[in-house]
Amino acid sequence: MKIKFIILASALLVASAYTCATQAGDPPTPNGPVVSDNVSTTLPAPTTDFPDLVVTKVEAPNLDGGDVMVTVKNQGMAKASACYLALTLNVGSTSAKTRTMAQAALNPGESLTIAFVIGGGLSQVKYCAKTDRSNTVRESNERNNQNCGQFGGKP
Numbered sequence: 001m002k003i004k005f006i007i008l009a010s011a012l013l014v015a016s017a018y019t020c021a022t023q024a025g026d027p028p029t030p031n032g033p034v035v036s037d038n039v040s041t042t043l044p045a046p047t048t049d050f051p052d053l054v055v056t057k058v059e060a061p062n063l064d065g066g067d068v069m070v071t072v073k074n075q076g077m078a079k080a081s082a083c084y085l086a087l088t089l090n091v092g093s094t095s096a097k098t099r100t101m102a103q104a105a106l107n108p109g110e111s112l113t114i115a116f117v118i119g120g121g122l123s124q125v126k127y128c129a130k131t132d133r134s135n136t137v138r139e140s141n142e143r144n145n146q147n148c149g150q151f152g153g154k155p
Helices: 002-025
Strands: 053-059 067-074 083-090 097-103 111-117 126-131 146-150
Touching: 053 083, 053 126, 053 146, 067 083, 067 126, 097 111
Parallel strands: none
Antiparallel strands: 053 067, 067 111, 083 097, 083 126, 126 146
């Protein structure tokens, strides 16, 4: 009887040591094959159901007359709410002057042209037109809202 007890105690001791070793560092064995098809490795596509306002054109048909025409387009996939369009003009070393006009809401693919009456010469004037001036319209691309350049003409 004493021998049976020693054998049983030894078996329990070995089983206990094996269980502790398995819990301490061996990774668990899966119950079935691991198939990589079960795990998605692709990220979801970014949401594009937003408007995207861009200034497509800034022109001064008469550099001596002083009107500036700014064209804005919604190239996004959703309607853009009304916002403000700003036009900044800088003549040489003088301080820049900014004028702001209300811009109507635009459906996807729709454009509009807004006329700024400046009333002075625009030859060699630097301009920067920015739609959604206050950044109130949530867009798919927030970094393409302005168009800057310089009008030509006599120096």
